[in-house]
Amino acid sequence: MTELPAGRPTVYDVARVAGVSIKTVSRVVNQSAGVSDKTRQLVLGVVEELGYVVNPAARSLVTGSSSTIGVIVDSIADPFFASLVSVVEVRALAAGFSTQVASTWRDPQRERDQLLRMTRENVSGLMLAPTMGDHSWFAATVGDVPAVLVDRGWPGSGLDMVGVNDRAGAKHAVEQLLKAGHTRIAFLGDDTELTTTEHRREGYLAAMDAAGVPVPEELDRGSLAMTDPGVGAVTELLELPDPPTALFSSNARASLGAVRALHMTGRTDVALISFGDFELADALQPGITVVDHDPALIAATAVERLLARIGGAQLVPAEILLPTPLVKRGSGEVPCNRS
Amino acid sequence: MTELPAGRPTVYDVARVAGVSIKTVSRVVNQSAGVSDKTRQLVLGVVEELGYVVNPAARSLVTGSSSTIGVIVDSIADPFFASLVSVVEVRALAAGFSTQVASTWRDPQRERDQLLRMTRENVSGLMLAPTMGDHSWFAATVGDVPAVLVDRGWPGSGLDMVGVNDRAGAKHAVEQLLKAGHTRIAFLGDDTELTTTEHRREGYLAAMDAAGVPVPEELDRGSLAMTDPGVGAVTELLELPDPPTALFSSNARASLGAVRALHMTGRTDVALISFGDFELADALQPGITVVDHDPALIAATAVERLLARIGGAQLVPAEILLPTPLVKRGSGEVPCNRS
DNA sequence: CTGCCCATTGACAGCGCTGTCTAACCCGGC
């Protein structure tokens, strides 16, 4: 019986037992050329016998790279990002990369800390949903690690950005509401700082403007308090002397609030279109019409791009905007209930 | 001007510029004792100036530990686990640990692979929602890395397990349905292999038995196909010659399917209680009564336990079962519509 | 003034691995 080493076996243990040099073990484990079949089989046998696994820390120390992809998003608890991360994880694993996830909670300081942490862990690539803070430090912190932005970017980032055409998607949705006869259409935002919210608001305003419909200030709820996920704002809107007959919600979180407010007061006569799908949107009566903002598609596109860059592909930084089909389920087609 | 090194600065660079030894730099960076205030300030200044950050790979190589907590769950895309992971991440970060997340998709092979990967990355601790496969390999793979199981365990694991009292929670829910006058109460399961599902089924059967109500086979839908998240099963149930007047769904995924099936067919006269809360459960008409299976509470409890173990606390492995209050929202109190 | 002790600092090895460079080996052709 071969004597087993005390702790976890190392290349030295394998080499000793197999009667070869550590370099040969390294070659076999890394599948590099220059090893005869006979030696390879011998070494693989010993590797199996001892249960040897490489120490990624040691490898990373030498190579300066860790076969890890870092993903930094607003919050893993957000269903949109949870879904995105999940797709990235599966694809990355298949490509031989493990995934590190971190949340920023939209805090620029946290974003920077997480990015710094990942950078010093020698991640092979980064996927980031950036905060709205200043990013002038980005290049210095991240260096030349391949990076892809998701959902949004910042001016002059010089990076790939995979997202959707917020403006067009929003415009299309509002046009649908106008087509159903609505003119008093309220806008529900999120954080006004978020460029995505801002672009969707632009789409809203553009559609209204093109239809010649004025937008009274009280219907433009650009920002919602983080503590109030929409319920309060919608309740307020409905209590106006001249309330809106339709709502365009710029994000799923606000939509959930809107649905709560509408359903709890039985006001299903108010039209609603949500930018971003959510669970049960199809089961409500009426079903909620949504602009489909699919995290899986964004993730799949972004991760391919990132893997290509990690693989050394020379790509011109691009802004990749995916389509956002309007999924009509009823709530966006509710006709205007006012003369 | 101090000349900056080419690549990322190392302890050598800092030591050279500060005119001290690398060991002193190491001491300052690690806040270990035995450095005078003057030296400390000097070194910290240089650290700042050069933008030095430790190389975790090198540190991990020496210390054999990586200040990382590994979290392995069914799927990060599952809202329950997404929420759980999110809480762990925040708490771990505050304690100086970064978090690695991985999904098993309930595949024992994947579970083992992920565990092996994390083990060789020298994680400081592990949190695992185990698959239902054999775990005889566990001790050999994981060694003495502190580990805490969440949501479920396996017999003789000898590990901490943080979950809920599935049997009692389910029994309580079914008693509520019985109290509302229902006798034809269907059970919606998930995977029959899952011990959580099985325990909840036991609670269901126990409540029925205690009330002297027989459970016809056709109402006991222990397992649902992964591809059918409940809609099909519930539709079938409602088309029975003698359909159930109430449903007890053992998990949120099945509940979503049940809600879809009920709302799309307008059958809100059927009572429903869900084991596990979900988004919009409160906004539906009627609101969905749930057994509150709170991921945040489980996560918080489990991570504290794990951090204590990592900190060297000597604890007797325990099964910690958290309470599952019944949140009455209406759907569980719908009276029986049959004579 | 001398010696001793403690506080502070440094020299050095080595964690496990891979890159570079050299050595050994086997083959066929002259």
Place this chain on the structure above:
DNA sequence: GCCGGGTTAGACAGCGCTGTCAATGGGCAG
């Protein structure tokens, strides 16, 4: 039989850091 060329294997350094242990120096008791 000897040499050249290609293939396979090994020796060795060093990635950046921390643990061990030794050295240095300043203050205070004797």
